[in-house]
Amino acid sequence: MVNSSALSGNDTESRETLYQSKFVYIAGIAEMIVVILLILCFCIFVCFNALILNVYFTTPHxxxxxxxxxxxxxxxxxxxxLIASISLFLVAIYAVYIPMPICYPMLNLAALTFRITACNLAIMALERYVAICYPLQYFQFxxxxxxxxSIILMWVVGAVPNVADFFAMQSxxxxxFFSRNVICDLSLLAVNPLQNTIRTLTFISTFxxxxxxxxxxxIKVMQVAKKAGSGTSSASKAGRTVMMHAxxxxxxxTAFISTVSETYLRDSPVMLLITNxxxxxxxxxxxxxxxYGVRDEVFHKYIRTFCLFNL
Incomplete structure (x- = not known):
C-alpha cells in the first residue's frame, strides 16, 4: 500500500512537471510569435516609409x-x-546587460524623439493655419x-530637458556609474528626485x-471654412487635416499608457508585456x-502606382 501510494504520488508529480514544461514551451512559442510580429510590423513600417521618402527625394516640387x-x-x-524603443524593450524583457554608455544615449534618444513628434504635429497644424488664414503671406512664412x-529649433529646445536630466543625475x-553594464531601464537612471520632476514637467508642458x-x-481654420460656406472648400479640408493631427x-x-501599464504588469507573463x-x-x-500618406494625393498616387506594378 505504501509503495503504491508512493508510486501514485510520483506519477502525479511527473504529470504536473510535464504539464508545467508544456505550458512553459507553449508560452515560449507564443512570446516568440509576438516578438516576430513586432519585428515584422516594424519592417513593413520602414518599407512603407521608404516609399514615401523615395517620393520626397525624387520629386523636386x-x-x-x-x-x-x-x-x-x-x-x-x-x-x-521605434528603433530605440524596440531595442530597449527587448533588452529589458530578456534581461540583456549592455554598457551604460550605450544604454543612456538610447534612452535619451527615445525620450527626445517622443517629444519632437508631438512638437512636429503642432508645427504642421500651424502651417495649415497660415495657409488658410493668411494665404497671401504663406510662402513668406x-x-x-x-x-x-523650425526642425533645428525643435531638436535644440527638445534636448534641453535631456541636458538638465544629465546634470541632475551627474550630481x-x-x-x-557610466562604466557599468546594466539591464537598460529608465527607472535605473532615476537616481535623483529632481529627474522625475523634470520629466513630469516636460511631459505636461509639451503636450x-x-x-x-x-x-x-x-478653431481658426473652421471659422474661415464657415465663412466660405462650402463643405468642399480648402479651409474645410485644412480643418480635417488639423483634426487628423489631433x-x-x-x-x-498612447505610449504614455504603455509606460504606466508596464508598472502594473511587471510580474505578468512576458507575452502580455510584449503585447502591451x-x-x-x-x-x-x-x-x-x-x-497621412494614404490621404495625401501626391503620396497616395505614387503608392498606388507602386503597388499595381509590384503586386
Missing part, C-alpha cells in the same frame, strides 16, 4: 513645400523612436528654409502646449504615416 518637409521629418523621427529652421551618481496649438488652429497626437500619447508594448507604443506609430 515636393521637397520645396514646408508641409512635406515637416511630414518627412516626422517619419524619420518616428523611425528613430511657410517655405522649405523656415521648415528646416548624484558614483564615478564608475499641453501642443494640444492648445492644435485646438487654436482648428488624432495623431492622441496616438502618440506593441499595441500602445508601436501600433500608433505604425498607423500615423499610413493615415
Amino acid at each position: 515636393v521637397h520645396e513645400h514646408a508641409r512635406y518637409v515637416l511630414f518627412v521629418h516626422m517619419l524619420i523621427t518616428d523611425i528613430l523612436y 511657410c517655405n522649405a528654409h523656415r521648415a528646416n529652421t 548624484t551618481v558614483e564615478q564608475d 499641453t502646449l501642443v494640444a492648445l496649438t492644435i485646438v487654436f488652429t482648428y 488624432l495623431q497626437l492622441l496616438l502618440c500619447m 508594448f506593441l499595441v500602445f507604443t508601436c501600433l500608433p506609430r505604425f498607423l500615423s504615416p499610413v493615415i
Whole structure:
C-alpha cells in the first residue's frame, strides 16, 4: 500500500512537471510569435516609409513645400523612436546587460524623439493655419528654409530637458556609474528626485502646449471654412487635416499608457508585456504615416502606382 501510494504520488508529480514544461514551451512559442510580429510590423513600417521618402527625394516640387518637409521629418523621427524603443524593450524583457554608455544615449534618444513628434504635429497644424488664414503671406512664412529652421529649433529646445536630466543625475551618481553594464531601464537612471520632476514637467508642458496649438488652429481654420460656406472648400479640408493631427497626437500619447501599464504588469507573463508594448507604443506609430500618406494625393498616387506594378 505504501509503495503504491508512493508510486501514485510520483506519477502525479511527473504529470504536473510535464504539464508545467508544456505550458512553459507553449508560452515560449507564443512570446516568440509576438516578438516576430513586432519585428515584422516594424519592417513593413520602414518599407512603407521608404516609399514615401523615395517620393520626397525624387520629386523636386515636393521637397520645396514646408508641409512635406515637416511630414518627412516626422517619419524619420518616428523611425528613430521605434528603433530605440524596440531595442530597449527587448533588452529589458530578456534581461540583456549592455554598457551604460550605450544604454543612456538610447534612452535619451527615445525620450527626445517622443517629444519632437508631438512638437512636429503642432508645427504642421500651424502651417495649415497660415495657409488658410493668411494665404497671401504663406510662402513668406511657410517655405522649405523656415521648415528646416523650425526642425533645428525643435531638436535644440527638445534636448534641453535631456541636458538638465544629465546634470541632475551627474550630481548624484558614483564615478564608475557610466562604466557599468546594466539591464537598460529608465527607472535605473532615476537616481535623483529632481529627474522625475523634470520629466513630469516636460511631459505636461509639451503636450499641453501642443494640444492648445492644435485646438487654436482648428478653431481658426473652421471659422474661415464657415465663412466660405462650402463643405468642399480648402479651409474645410485644412480643418480635417488639423483634426487628423489631433488624432495623431492622441496616438502618440498612447505610449504614455504603455509606460504606466508596464508598472502594473511587471510580474505578468512576458507575452502580455510584449503585447502591451506593441499595441500602445508601436501600433500608433505604425498607423500615423499610413493615415497621412494614404490621404495625401501626391503620396497616395505614387503608392498606388507602386503597388499595381509590384503586386
